[in-house]
Amino acid sequence: MIEDKNPQRTSLSELGEFGLIEHLTKNxxxxxxxxxxxxxxxxxVLDFKDAKTVVSTDLLIEGVHFDLAYVPLKHLGYKxxxxxxxxxxxxxxxxxxxxxxxAVSNRFPLEALEELYDGIRMASKIYNVDVVGGDTTSxxxxxxxxxxxxxxxxxxxxxxxxxxxENDLLVVTGDLGGAYLGLQVLxxxxxxxxxxxxxxxxxxxxxxxxxRQLKPEARKDIPVLLKxxxxxxxxMIDVSxxxxxxxxxxxxxxxxxxxxxxxxxxxxxxxxxxxxxxxLNSTMVALSGGEDYELxxxxxxxxxxxxxxxxHFTIIGHMTQESEGIHLVTRANTKIEMKARGWNALSEExxxxxxx
Amino acid sequence: MIEDKNPQRTSLSELGEFGLIEHLTKNxxxxxxxxxxxxxxxxxVLDFKDAKTVVSTDLLIEGVHFDLAYVPLKHLGYKxxxxxxxxxxxxxxxxxxxxxxxAVSNRFPLEALEELYDGIRMASKIYNVDVVGGDTTSxxxxxxxxxxxxxxxxxxxxxxxxxxxENDLLVVTGDLGGAYLGLQVLxxxxxxxxxxxxxxxxxxxxxxxxxRQLKPEARKDIPVLLKxxxxxxxxMIDVSxxxxxxxxxxxxxxxxxxxxxxxxxxxxxxxxxxxxxxxLNSTMVALSGGEDYELxxxxxxxxxxxxxxxxHFTIIGHMTQESEGIHLVTRANTKIEMKARGWNALSEExxxxxxx
Numbered sequence: 037m038i039e040d041k042n043p044q045r046t047s048l049s050e051l052g053e054f055g056l057i058e059h060l061t062k063n064x065x066x067x068x069x070x071x072x073x074x075x076x077x078x079x080x081v082l083d084f085k086d087a088k089t090v091v092s093t094d095l096l097i098e099g100v101h102f103d104l105a106y107v108p109l110k111h112l113g114y115k116x117x118x119x120x121x122x123x124x125x126x127x128x129x130x131x132x133x134x135x136x137x138x139a140v141s142n143r144f145p146l147e148a149l150e151e152l153y154d155g156i157r158m159a160s161k162i163y164n165v166d167v168v169g170g171d172t173t174s175x176x177x178x179x180x181x182x183x184x185x186x187x188x189x190x191x192x193x194x195x196x197x198x199x200x201x202e203n204d205l206l207v208v209t210g211d212l213g214g215a216y217l218g219l220q221v222l223x224x225x226x227x228x229x230x231x232x233x234x235x236x237x238x239x240x241x242x243x244x245x246x247x248r249q250l251k252p253e254a255r256k257d258i259p260v261l262l263k264x265x266x267x268x269x270x271x272m273i274d275v276s277x278x279x280x281x282x283x284x285x286x287x288x289x290x291x292x293x294x295x296x297x298x299x300x301x302x303x304x305x306x307x308x309x310x311x312x313x314x315x316l317n318s319t320m321v322a323l324s325g326g327e328d329y330e331l332x333x334x335x336x337x338x339x340x341x342x343x344x345x346x347x348h349f350t351i352i353g354h355m356t357q358e359s360e361g362i363h364l365v366t367r368a369n370t371k372i373e374m375k376a377r378g379w380n381a382l383s384e385e386x387x388x389x390x391x392x
Numbered sequence: 393m394i395e396d397k398n399p400q401r402t403s404l405s406e407l408g409e410f411g412l413i414e415h416l417t418k419n420x421x422x423x424x425x426x427x428x429x430x431x432x433x434x435x436x437v438l439d440f441k442d443a444k445t446v447v448s449t450d451l452l453i454e455g456v457h458f459d460l461a462y463v464p465l466k467h468l469g470y471k472x473x474x475x476x477x478x479x480x481x482x483x484x485x486x487x488x489x490x491x492x493x494x495a496v497s498n499r500f501p502l503e504a505l506e507e508l509y510d511g512i513r514m515a516s517k518i519y520n521v522d523v524v525g526g527d528t529t530s531x532x533x534x535x536x537x538x539x540x541x542x543x544x545x546x547x548x549x550x551x552x553x554x555x556x557x558e559n560d561l562l563v564v565t566g567d568l569g570g571a572y573l574g575l576q577v578l579x580x581x582x583x584x585x586x587x588x589x590x591x592x593x594x595x596x597x598x599x600x601x602x603x604r605q606l607k608p609e610a611r612k613d614i615p616v617l618l619k620x621x622x623x624x625x626x627x628m629i630d631v632s633x634x635x636x637x638x639x640x641x642x643x644x645x646x647x648x649x650x651x652x653x654x655x656x657x658x659x660x661x662x663x664x665x666x667x668x669x670x671x672l673n674s675t676m677v678a679l680s681g682g683e684d685y686e687l688x689x690x691x692x693x694x695x696x697x698x699x700x701x702x703x704h705f706t707i708i709g710h711m712t713q714e715s716e717g718i719h720l721v722t723r724a725n726t727k728i729e730m731k732a733r734g735w736n737a738l739s740e741e742x743x744x745x746x747x748x
Contacts (some may be wrong), residue, residue, distance in 0.1 A: 072444060077553050078482035078630055079448035079543070088428060089445050093433035093525055093540055095493040099532035126434035130625035155617070169449055176455035180531075182493060187435070197433050210414040221730055274434055289432070324711060 045145035059146070060153045061167065068132045069163040070188065071166045072195045082186065083135060088194060090187040091267035092123035098178035109148055111250045112181070113155025119276065120185035121163055124252040126274035127196075129189035129259065133168045134160065137182040139175035152181075163256055191361070193259075193268065194273035200271035204334040205271075206353040207343060209255050211302040212279055213318060216325025217310045218242065218249025244306045252329045258348070265342045269333035280323040281376040282332045284362055285355075290334075293356035297373065298366045300352040323374070325366070401501035415502070417523065418510045426487045427522045436524035438489060438542065444550060448479035448544040454534035465504055467606045468537070469511025475632065476541035477519055478610040478685040480660035482630035483552075485545035485615065489524045490516065493538040495531035507652045508537075511673045519612055548626065549615075551689070556627035556646035560690040561708040563699060565611055567658040568635055569674060572681025573666045574598065574605025608685045614704070621698045634685045636679040637732040638688045639709075640718055646690075649712035652730065658710040664748065666694075678719070679730070 066074045075079040082089070096103060096116050104112075136156055140149065148297070160167050165185070204349040221242045228235055237244060243320045255274075262269065271290050274280045287294050301322050311318035311357055334355055335343060353365075363371040411589050422430045427438040431545040454460060460468075473490055492512055494507065516523050521541070568667050577598045584591055595602060611630075618625065627646050629638045635657070658747070659677050667674035689700060690711055699705050707722075719727040 073552065074549075078479040078628075079446045079485070079541075081483065082438065082447065082546070082551055083547075084445060086442060089438040089542075090435045091438065091447075091489075091491060091525060091540070093491045093493055093538070095529055095536065095538055096526045097495050097531050098528065098529050100495070123434040127437065129435070135447060137449055139451050139453050139456070169447060169450045171449055172453055172627040173453060174456050175453050175536075177533055180451065180453070180495070180536055182451055182591060183451070184447070184491065184540040185435075186445075186447065191439075194428075194437055195431065231415070289656045309694050325736075337538070358672075361454065362434060369676070 037238070046147060047142070047145065051119070060149060060172065066166050066168075067086075067164065070132050071168055072169040074166055075170070076270065078131065078132045079137070079154050080209060082168070087188045087190050087222055089183065090124055090127050090189055092120055093182065093184040094119050094123075096181040104179070104225070105226050107250060108295075109151040110155035113152040114159045115155075115161070115164070115252055116158035116181045116183050116255075117156055118254045118329060120183040120250050121165065121256065122274040122276065124185050124187035124357070125255050125259055126272050126331055127187065127319040128262065128269065128272060129187040131163060131165050131185055131187040133166045134187040135169040135184045137171035137173075139173045139180040141175050141177050141179075144179065146316075161255065169202060180298045191318075193263070195269045195272040197271050197273050197286055197289035200286055200292050200334040200355050201336070202292055202355055202357050203337055204270050204355040205337060205340060205351050206283070206294060206332070206334055206355060207349050207351050208275065208279070208298065208302065208330055208332050209258055209348050210328070210330040211304045211306045211307065212275065212322035212330065213311070213326050214245050214304055215247035215252060215327035215329075216321055217314070218247070219305055219327070220314055221245055221310070222249065222289045242306065242310060245310060246306055249327065252327065254329050255331050261348060263377035267335055267339045267342050269335050272333035275328045275330045275332050276326060277376075278322075278324040278326040279332070280364075281326075281373045283374060284376050286332065286334065287355070287358075287362050287372050290355070291358050293358050293360040294353055294362050295371075296353035296364050297355060298364055302350040319364075341369055398570040398588065400721050402503060403498070403501065404729060417507060418526065422522050422524075422738070423520060424522045424620055426488050427524055428526040430522055431526070436489065436491070438524070440544045443544045446480055446483050446485040446545055446550075448476055449538065450479075452537040452539075454536065455560050459582070460535070461582050463606060465516070468514045469508040470607055471510055471511075471520065472537045472539050473515035473519070473521070473541075474608050474610045474685060476539040477612065478630040478632065478650070480541050480543035481611050482628050482687055483543065483545055484549055484618065484628060485626065487519060487521050487541055487543040487612070489522045489542040491525040491540045492523060493527040493529075495529045495536040497531050497533050497535075500535065506576050519610070548602065549619070551625045551628040552641055553627050553629050553645035555713050556642055556648050556690040557692070558615055558648055558711055558713050559693055560711040561638070561693060561696060561707050562650060562652065562688070562690055563705050563707050564631065564635070564658065564686055564688045565614055565704050566686040567660045567663065568599050568631065568666070568678035568684050569663045569681045570604035570660055570683075572609060572677055573663055573670070573682035574601035575669055575683075577601055577666070578605065583637055596668060598662065602632060602666040605683065608683065609687050611687050614687050617704060620623035620703075623691055623695045623698050625691055628687060628689035631684045631686045631688050632682060633687065633732075634678075634680040634682040636720075636730045637682075639730060640732050641684040642688065643711070643714075643718050646711070647714050649716040651712060651727075652709035652720050654720055656706060658706040658708075659665050677722075684744050690708065
C-alpha cells in the first residue's frame with residue numbers, strides 16, 4: 037500500500053494537452069474484436085453485431101470519493117475502472133470497453149498520472165476491456181476521474197433491477213462491509229500519522245479490509261458462472277452503496293417487498309473483529325457500508341438447487357408482496373424496517389468557501 | 393443571456409443523492425428506438441442492430457472551461473451536450489444518446505441544477521438524443537460536468553481522421569473565430585462589472601459572437617447533407633481547438649501535408665470588426681480560437697461539383713504530400729508553417745495552492 041514517491045517530477049505543461057494524452061495512452065492495447073477504432077479520433081467506434089450495448093458512467097472526485105493521503109494513485113486508477121465495470125456485470129453483461137477522462141491541477145507531475153494510468157492499464161488488462169477514449173484536462177483543484185464503461189449482452193440474458201417476483205430468493209455474492217471498515221482503518225491511521233509522521237503502524241490484521249477498500253475487484257466471474265449454472269436472475273444490482281440501499285432499489289424497481297435475515301448476511305472474520313474494535317455493529321456496517329462491489333440478485337425458487345452450496349453465493353432472504361414492506365429479520369427474530377442509509381455523497385460533502 | 397436569479401433555494405442535502413437524480417431526470421423523455429433501457433438501472437441498454445456504435449466523452453470544469461460569472465447554467469447544460477455531439481457528427485454518425493454526470497458543491501441550490509438540466513433537456517430535445525444515464529455527486533468545489541455521447545453509423549459511412557489523400561480539398565462548415573471573440577467580450581464585461589456592478593453594457597453588436605460562445609450548435613445537419621449530396625469525406629474532425637490544431641490533426645492522422653489559404657477562411661463580419669476592436673489578427677483568431685464546433689473535412693477533387701457553391705461549405709485549401717508540410721498561404725502569398733496554438737487547457741490552468 038505504501039509506495040515510494042517517485043523523485044522525478046515532469047511538469048504537465050511541458051507536454052501540453054495532446055502530448056499528455058499521447059504519452060499516457062500509448063501503451064494501451066486494443067484486444068476486443070468489438071473495438072473498431074479506439075483512442076485517436078473524435079470518437080471510438082464499436083461493433084456489437086446484433087447484441088445490445090450496455091453503458092454506465094461514474095465520476096470520482098478527490099476529497100469526496102477518495103483521499104490521496106492514503107490511496108496510492110495506481111490503486112485509484114484500478115478502482116475507478118472497477119466501480120464502472122461492476123455496473124456492467126450487474127446487467128449480466130460482459131464489459132468490453134472503457135473511456136477514462138481525468139482532470140488534474142498542476143500540483144500533479146506527469147509521474148503521478150503515469151501511476152494512475154498504470155492502475156487503469158492493469159485493470160483493463162486483467163478484466164479484458166479496451167480503453168477506447170477519454171479526455172484529459174486541467175482542474176482548478178485536485179483530481180477528477182470520469183469513467184464510462186461499455187459492455188455487451190444478448191437480449192435474452194440482460195438482467196434489470198425490475199424483474200424480482202414474490203417468493204424469489206435474494207442472493208448476494210462474496211461478503212459485505214469490508215471496504216467500509218478498510219476506510220475506517222485508513223482514516224484512523226491518517227490521524228495517527230498527523231500526530232506522528234514517523235509512525236509505522238502494523239496493519240497486517242486489516243489486510244483483507246484494506247484490499248477491499250483500496251483494490252476492489254468487480255465480479256466479472258458472476259455473469260459467466262450464472263450462465264454455466266443455467267441460472268438467469270430475475271433482477272440484479274451491484275452493491276456499491278450498502279446492502280440496504282440496494283435491496284430497496286430492487287424492491288422499488290420490481291414492486292415487491294423483502295425479508296433479509298440478519299444471521300445470513302455474509303461477513304468476513306476481519307469484518308466481525310474490526311467492527312468490535314471500532315465499536316460498530318457489524319450488521320449495520322454490511323447494510324450501510326458501501327463500496328463492496330459485490331452483486332445482489334434474485335432467483336426463482338426453482339433455481340435453488342443450482343445455487344445451493346455454491347461458495348460464491350449466500351441466500352440472505354426472499355422477496356415478499358410489496359405491501360409487506362422491506363424488513364431486516366434480526367437474530368432476535370424481530371422485524372425492523374430497512375432504510376437506505378447507504379453512503380450518501382450529497383450529505384457528506386464538505387464545501388469550502390469560495391473566499392478562502 | 394442575462395437571467396433573473398431564482399429567489400428560491402432548495403438545499404441539495406434535503407433531497408439526498410437518489411432523490412436528486414430522480415428529481416432532475418424525471419422529465420427526460422426516451423424517443424430513440426435504439427434506447428432499450430434509459431436511466432434507472434445499473435447501466436443503460438442500447439440496441440444498434442448491425443450498425444456501429446460511436447462513443448465520445450468530455451469533461452467540463454468550472455474555472456477552466458467555463459466561468460459562471462457570465463455563463464447562465466441553462467446555456468452551460470446545452471453547451472456541454474453540444475461539445476460531445478459535435479464529436480459524434482465528426483465521425484459522420486448520427487447522435488442517439490448521452491449520459492450526463494455532474495458534481496456540485498453545496499453552494500449550488502437545487503434550482504441551479506434544474507436550470508442546468510433545462511439546458512440539457514432542451515439540447516436533447518432539439519438534437520433528438522436520449523439522456524440514458526449519468527452520475528450525480530458532490531464536489532469539494534465548483535461544478536464539474538462529464539458528458540458521454542453515443543451515436544450510430546454504418547460501416548460504409550463512418551469517416552475517420554485518417555483518410556485524407558494528396559490533392560483532396562479541405563473544407564470547413566460555417567465560419568470561424570466567433571466563439572473565441574465572444575469569450576473576449578464576456579471577459580471584458582466581467583472586468584467592467586467588477587468596477588461598476590450597476591453597468592448595463594450594450595452588447596448588441598456582439599450578439600452573434602456571444603451566441604457562438606454561449607449557445608453553440610453542433611453540426612447535426614452536415615452528415616445528413618453530405619449523404620444527400622452523395623459525398624463521403626475522406627477525413628473529418630470537429631473544430632473545437634481552433635482551425636490550425638485540427639488541420640494538423642487531419643494531416644498527422646492521414647500522413648499528408650496541407651496548404652490553407654488565409655483569404656479563404658470564412659469569417660463573420662462581427663469577427664472582423666471585433667478583432668479590429670480588440671487589436672487581434674482575425675486570421676489568428678480563426679486559427680487558434682477554438683470552440684467553434686464546426687466540421688473540417690476533406691473530399692476528393694471528384695466531389696468538387698457536388699459541394700461547389702453550397703452555403704454551408706467553404707473550400708479553404710487542399711492536401712499535399714506529407715513532405716511538403718502544413719502551411720498557411722497568406723494574403724501576401726507567403727507560406728507560413730502552421731502550428732497548433734489551439735486552446736490548451738493544460739497551459740492555461742490556474743492552480744490555487746492547497747493551503748489557501
